[in-house]
Amino acid sequence: MKPLLSVSGLHVGFGRDPRANEIVHGVSFDLAAGETLAIVGESGSGKSVTALSINRLVDFGGGRITGGRIDFTRADGTAIDLAGASERELTKIRGGEIGMIFQEPMTSLNPVLTIGEQIEESFRLHRGLTGRQAKAAARDALERVRIPDAARRLKYCPHQLSGGMLQRVMIATALSCNPRLLIADEPTTALDVTVQAQIMALLAELKRETDMGMIFITHDIGLVAGIADKVMVMQAGEAVEQGSLDEILDTPRHPYTKHLLSAVPHFEAGRAARRDYSRPKTPATPALKVEGLTVRFPVTGGLLRRQTGAVHAVDGVDFDLMPGETLGIVGESGSGKSTTARAILGLVQPIRGDFTASSNDPAKPERNAVQMVFQNPYASLNPRLRVDSILAEPVVASGRKVDAEIKQRMEMLLDRVGLPRNALERYPHEFSGGQRQRLCIARALMLNPSVLVLDEAVSALDVSVQAKVLELLVDLQHDFGLAYLFVSHDMAVVERIAHRIAVVYAGQIVEIGDAAAILSDPRHSYTKSLIAAVPSIDRRREHFTLDTRQVPSLVRPLGFEPPPAEWRDIGADHRARLEA
Structure with a gap:
């Protein structure tokens, strides 16, 4: 044949x-x-x-x-x-x-056209659909890849969707013509x-x-x-x-x-979870404490573009993070995990909630206590600046001068992240992806923070490079007493880096506690589905079953407030939200 x-x-x-x-x-x-x-x-x-x-x-x-x-x-x-x-x-x-799904959706979608216009184009060119037929087909295509509020999302431009949502749009477009x-x-x-x-x-x-x-x-x-x-x-x-x-x-x-x-990294249902840290039994000062964090984005409509509702991106999130501890935040794209991280750093404005961070150096301002390492090392570094200028950026932004002490710290941090000192005189394009992420980590440590927020910090790296960066993060945590807020969708990676895990669903934490306990004995239905979906080298030719249940919408009418959370304790450091 x-x-x-x-x-x-x-x-x-x-x-x-x-x-x-x-x-x-x-x-x-x-x-x-x-x-x-x-x-x-x-x-x-x-x-x-x-x-x-x-x-x-x-x-x-x-x-x-x-x-x-x-x-x-x-x-x-x-x-x-x-x-x-x-x-x-x-x-x-x-x-x-021949359909094609590309790796990076932001470079594959036109930033000035709506999602609907771009999907409809495929139906018009290859299937001859026009007008309402093309619009209906585009909506059905989004629903097939489980994008909530598909009819509303068709009117969005690419910058209004998360990376995961954009990838689903790309998949919907590629599959539109079978x-x-x-x-x-x-x-x-x-x-x-x-x-x-x-x-x-x-x-x-x-x-x-x-x-x-x-x-x-x-x-x-x-x-x-x-x-x-x-x-x-x-x-x-x-x-x-x-x-x-x-x-x-x-x-x-x-x-x-x-x-x-x-x-x-193979997922082992909690057996590979870190055990090199235990929470103090007596109350201690957290490196980061978050209480009632709430972030909402307005939804407007009508001729006068009045606000008709709000996207409840983050709803009443509470947790604390101790020095030397890693809290992994997991959940599906659009669940609010990255928005939580960005709100803590002041990149997104919450409508209410308190978060406090303790600095490693009492003489330094609290705002320098939390620093971030972003997902894409290629987009995080200015290609026109040398490495010494890149590492100096946070220092200059904090109002300090780049003196001999700062130069010495640059060299020390390059040593710690495994890069030669002559890297200071080079440009980002002269480094590999893994080396660039090491530079991002060194830059984040320039102000001696107590907390590092790592938003999908290793997801863009090859598996062997990923393993080395994870080892580096563990070593740095031991040496500097850092606390990590580790945002990721990769459960196998989270299992190897996190001491505790917070599972986020529809803007709310639904389960939180010891990593080994949650991964080996999940109690909330969403956590169970999350762990059941983790791919494994031992599960060959798996028969994936399509879940046709509607993804819950985060859009709520004006004035809506969710009911207070009710929790049940499963263990000493493991609790889950009660389900309706």
């Missing part, structure tokens, strides 16, 4: 002389209809370039296919070599027969495990209905185990190993494959 896609001897290069600057070296593979191939590898391995070459999008990024064939079987049974196809032929195939081949480049990186499971269920349902083939690019081996039929491992532009899922996971042959599998 003719394969849906056959790639043979693919070579891809960049620049004026693409043959001399080759990135992909002779990659070959076949994909049958209804089959899923997972391409795994670290940043720079060539997996994304290989995927972009299939529908020739690599041409728009300065790349050129310098050798090989890409034979694709179209819906009418005819075959076409995409490597040599004209742009006119490719325009008909892209989107209609393509014969779907190329998914890290499609669930920005999503929490429950939504990730639903996206996997949606993709699996489409595969069953349409016999769609899929190329799934990821660094999450647990996710590969649940969805892939075949696996191809790439390193330095070459396919170093490929075979069936069981062969690669159970009997890997290549040293790089073994390295990847050993570097992946």
Whole structure:
């Protein structure tokens, strides 16, 4: 039987002389209809370039296919070599027969058009829908990927949605035309495990209905185990190993494959939770205390744009964080976990609530006691500044001069984060992703804070780099007595870094306490669903079930106040909110 896609001897290069600057070296593979191939590898391995070459999008990024064939079987049974196809032929195939989900949604969506306009465009171009039909189809597409208030969200622009929500919009757009081949480049990186499971269920349902083939690019081996039929491992532009899922996971042959599998953090239901800290039994001064934190965003409507309601992004959040302790905040995209972190730093204005932070240095202002490390190290560093100027930014902002003592601290922190001292004279583009995140951590420590807020601080990193950064964070915590507020959707990472966990759902904490207790014995229904959705290398070819329940809306009418929370104590440091 003719394969849906056959790639043979693919070579891809960049620049004026693409043959001399080759990135992909002779990659070959076949994909049958209804089959899923997972391409795994670290940043720079060539997996994304290989995927972009299939529908020739690599041409728009300065790349050129310098050798090989890409034979694709179209819906009418005819075959076409995409490597040599004209742009006119490719325009008909892209989107209609080959769908693409990109890793970074903010660079893939037009910032000046609404979400609805961008999804409707796909239905107009490839399915001939217009007017109300296109609008209805766009709304249905958003509902399929479990975006709440889909009709209202169609009117939003991309900047009004979280990263996870934007990724769901991208997935909805790619799936709108039921393509014969779907190329998914890290499609669930920005999503929490429950939504990730639903996206996997949606993709699996489409595969069953349409016999769609899929190329799934990821660094999450647990996710590969649940969805892939075949696996191809790439390193330095070459396919170093490929075979069936069981062969690669159970009997890997290549040293790089073994390295990847050993570097992946596996979720162990609390057995791998940290036990190097215990809370003081007598009352002590918290590094950070949050009481009744409430953040709401106005919703307007009508001709005069009057406020008709409010988005209850965070509703009455309480917790305290002790020196030397890590509190992991987990929950799905849009649950309010990042908004909580930003409100503590003053980046979002709460309508009420108190939060106090104790400084490591009584002579320094309290506002310097909390510093933040953001998710994307590429966007967090000014590309025009040298590292010494970047590290000096928080010092200058606090009103201090950059003197010999500050220079000495810069050098000390570079040593502690594992970077050479000559890094001070270099620019951000001269560092890898992991090194840039180390620079972000060093910058956050310049003012000697007592609390670091880490918002998805390792989610953009490769698994081996991620493991090293987590080790660095643990070492720094021991050396400086830091308290961490660790916001993440990756339960396996949270298990290895957090002492305590707060589970956030619909703007409220629904379960909080000791990490090992919550992960091994969850009591709230949402926490149970969160843990049940965590992918594992031991769960092969998992049958994902599509959850069609409506996601609760956070939009409330004016004047609405939620009832006071009622809790039940499960253990000494474990309590869960009572469910209605």
